[in-house]
Amino acid sequence: MPKKTFLRLDAEKQERVIRSAIGEFNKNGFERTRIEDIAAGAGVAKGSIYQYFEDKKDLYIYCAEWGLAVFMKKLDGYAPTSDMDIFEYFADTLTKIRVMQEEKDLIAFLSLMTQEPGLAEASMAGMYQVGDEYIVRLIANSKRKGSVRRDIDDEILKEYFIGITDRFERRWMSRYLDFSREIPPEQNEMVQKELAQMLELIKNGRG
Amino acid sequence: MPKKTFLRLDAEKQERVIRSAIGEFNKNGFERTRIEDIAAGAGVAKGSIYQYFEDKKDLYIYCAEWGLAVFMKKLDGYAPTSDMDIFEYFADTLTKIRVMQEEKDLIAFLSLMTQEPGLAEASMAGMYQVGDEYIVRLIANSKRKGSVRRDIDDEILKEYFIGITDRFERRWMSRYLDFSREIPPEQNEMVQKELAQMLELIKNGRG
DNA sequence: ATAATATATGACTATAAAGTCACATTCAAA
DNA sequence: TTTGAATGTGACTTTATAGTCATATATTAT
Numbered sequence: 001m002p003k004k005t006f007l008r009l010d011a012e013k014q015e016r017v018i019r020s021a022i023g024e025f026n027k028n029g030f031e032r033t034r035i036e037d038i039a040a041g042a043g044v045a046k047g048s049i050y051q052y053f054e055d056k057k058d059l060y061i062y063c064a065e066w067g068l069a070v071f072m073k074k075l076d077g078y079a080p081t082s083d084m085d086i087f088e089y090f091a092d093t094l095t096k097i098r099v100m101q102e103e104k105d106l107i108a109f110l111s112l113m114t115q116e117p118g119l120a121e122a123s124m125a126g127m128y129q130v131g132d133e134y135i136v137r138l139i140a141n142s143k144r145k146g147s148v149r150r151d152i153d154d155e156i157l158k159e160y161f162i163g164i165t166d167r168f169e170r171r172w173m174s175r176y177l178d179f180s181r182e183i184p185p186e187q188n189e190m191v192q193k194e195l196a197q198m199l200e201l202i203k204n205g206r207g
Numbered sequence: 208m209p210k211k212t213f214l215r216l217d218a219e220k221q222e223r224v225i226r227s228a229i230g231e232f233n234k235n236g237f238e239r240t241r242i243e244d245i246a247a248g249a250g251v252a253k254g255s256i257y258q259y260f261e262d263k264k265d266l267y268i269y270c271a272e273w274g275l276a277v278f279m280k281k282l283d284g285y286a287p288t289s290d291m292d293i294f295e296y297f298a299d300t301l302t303k304i305r306v307m308q309e310e311k312d313l314i315a316f317l318s319l320m321t322q323e324p325g326l327a328e329a330s331m332a333g334m335y336q337v338g339d340e341y342i343v344r345l346i347a348n349s350k351r352k353g354s355v356r357r358d359i360d361d362e363i364l365k366e367y368f369i370g371i372t373d374r375f376e377r378r379w380m381s382r383y384l385d386f387s388r389e390i391p392p393e394q395n396e397m398v399q400k401e402l403a404q405m406l407e408l409i410k411n412g413r414g
Numbered sequence: 415a416t417a418a419t420a421t422a423t424g425a426c427t428a429t430a431a432a433g434t435c436a437c438a439t440t441c442a443a444a
Numbered sequence: 445t446t447t448g449a450a451t452g453t454g455a456c457t458t459t460a461t462a463g464t465c466a467t468a469t470a471t472t473a474t
Contacts, residue, residue, distance in 0.1 A: 005451070028324060031238030034431065045453045050433065086414060115322045117235060148414045156404045157414060163374030167366050197363045205412025206356045207293065207349075207368060212421070241461065252423045257463065421470070432459080439452070444445105 002062050006052035017042040017052065019105070021063050026109045030060055030116050057119065064113055064120035067106050068127055074099055079134060085147050086138040087203070090165065093195055094188060097169065101176040135161055161202075168198055209269050213259035224249040224259065228270050229316045237267060237323050264326065271320055271327035274313050275334055281306055286341060292354050293345040294410075297372065300402055301395060304376065308383040342368055368409075375405055 006014065020041030024033045035056060039046045053059040078096050080089050100107055110127060113120050139157050142148035148157065172191050176183065201207065213221065227248030231240045242263060246253045260266040285303050287296050307314055317334060320327050346364050349355035355364065379398050383390065408414070 008450085029236070029238070029322075031236065032324075035433085036431080046432095047434085047453050048451080051451065051453095056432070112322060115236075115319060117239070142414070152404050152408060156401055156408070159374050159378060160371060160405065160408050161414065163372075164367060164370040166374070167370030171366060194363055197359050198367065201359060201363070201367050201412070202414045203412050205408070205410050206354075207364060207409040215420085242463085243461080253462095254423050254464085255421080258421065258423095263462070415474105417472105417474085419470105419472075421468100423466105423468075425465095427462105427464070429462085430460095432457105434457070435453105435455095437453085439450105441448105441450075443448085 001058065002053050003051065009052075013042075017044065017049070018063055018066050021059055022067060022109045023105060025060060025063065026105060026112060029112070030056075030119060035059075060116075061120050061123070063109070064123045067110055068123055071103065071106055071110060071127070072130060074103060075130060080138050080141070082137075083141055083145075084138060085145055086135075086142045086161065087147060087199060089134075089138050090195070090199060093165075093169065093172070094191055097172050097176060097191070100169075100173060104173075104177055131162070132158065164198065164202065168194070208265065209260050210258065216259075220249075224251065224256070225270055225273050226312070228266055229274060230312060232267060232270065233312060233316045233319060236319070237263075237326060242266075267323075268327050268330070270316070271330045274317055275330055278310065278313055278317060278334070279337060281310060282337065287345050287348075289344075290348055290352075291345060292352055293342075293349040293368065294354060294406060296341075296345050297402070297406060300372075300376065300379070301398055304379050304383060304398070307376075307380060311380075311384055338369070339365065371405065371409065375401070 006017075009017075017038070021033075021038045024038050024041060027033075033056075035049050036046050038059075039049050049059065053062065078099060110124075114124050135158050136154065139148060139154055139161070143150050172194070175187060175191070179187075213224075216224075224245070228240075228245045230248060231245050234240075240263075242256050243253050245266075246256050256266065260269065285306060317331075321331050342365050343361065346355060346361055346368070350357050379401070382394060382398070386394075
């Protein structure tokens with residue numbers, strides 16, 4: 001838990017500190033990250049970090065919570081509507097990728113977090129859960145509408161969809177990491193073409 | 208590179224040291240692992256570790272290489288034959304899971320390795336490549352035989368198959384982690400049932 | 415049996431970075 | 445404009461553990 005001093009800081013400075021920390025943790029992992037570098041990156045003195053947080057671990061955990069909250073808020077704008085079909089949802093993957101691409105540092109941090117032993121495991125649970133809930137809802141909607149077969153267990157369908165989409169999202173996302181802002185149109189076309197093939201496989205099978 | 212002293216040790220002692228190191232690196236990550244603990248786990252003195260390896264990093268890299276070699280050898284017995292169909296291959300997933308389950312520590316170590324910045328990235332490449340090559344060969348065989356449709360790019364098919372199977376393998380593997388040796392038969396039945404549903408989705412589609 | 419060489423050990427040293435703190439600076443209130 | 449509280453700072457202290465080394469023990473050669 002950050003100290004009250006940190007919470008009284010103006011939002012801009014808070015974010016500067018957290019983003020710097022996330023960047024460093026991301027680059028080096030928890031142990032190899034030096035508080036001094038985080039401080040330098042945020043343009044404050046090392047001592048200040050200790051005015052804000054109990055210790056390095058406290059800072060890390062706050063980064064996790066903060067990052068998770070920001071990420072979830074972003075994702076929220078991409079939540080499936082109550083009667084949305086899973087295919088409609090996937091059709092718009094490009095938007096999702098773009099949203100995530102804006103926060104690539106954050107996402108990299110969140111996914112590395114899962115590997116840090118004994119730090120923020122608790123915070124993580126929530127993250128996966130949200131994604132899972134979306135898929136579960138979409139499967140229910142789709143079964144109701146008849147666009148997804150009803151003879152397969154929901155659990156299996158969930159794993160199947162997550163397996164495929166995670167893999168492709170990662171693949172596509174990595175294509176956008178290099179571009180800072182302007183994305184060449186052929187990039188988008190390429191993704192759309194691959195997406196179409198992916199959906200085709202899901203719909204008509206025979207791998 | 209280990210020192211010659213280490214290489215002259217009898218195989219049993221070498222393995223004890225490496226397995227202990229892998230266990231510790233696995234549990235704590237590179238930085239948080241104490242050489243003293245590795246030594247204790249292997250039943251040798253801390254100083255001995257430095258008779259065997261240049262430093263901690265040297266030991267880590269050797270663990271990576273050793274682990275990779277062991278893993279590949281195990282996997283080798285599970286390579287697809289030159290005319291094997293991808294569905295035949297998947298049908299026997301249970302064997303693969305069992306083989307991997309015997310080396311769960313090793314596998315956990317190898318997959319965490321990818322996250323350690325600047326240590327054994329080079330060694331990793333080989334690992335993924337092998338799995339990829341298997342799938343590529345299986346896709347070619349299957350397209351030839353007609354059990355996989357020919358109108359989808361190999362690259363897309365590869366991502367699709369790896370996405371699904373990775374996800375399910377992870378799921379199933381985690382079920383076997385708790386059991387040390389005797390596996391209740393209903394466990395195997397459960398996996399077989401899920402596998403059947405997974406294959407059904409791949410074959411006939413409609414998510 | 416003796417010498418020479420290789421291996422084992424754990425108390426010790428060096429070092430890097432976490433965490434502290436006395437003092438400086440800024441801010442807000444009266 | 446003075447005063448008290450909050451915030452900022454970086455030189456200093458502490459701590460943890462990587463890595464060393466003098467010495468002991470085991471092994472091998474002659």
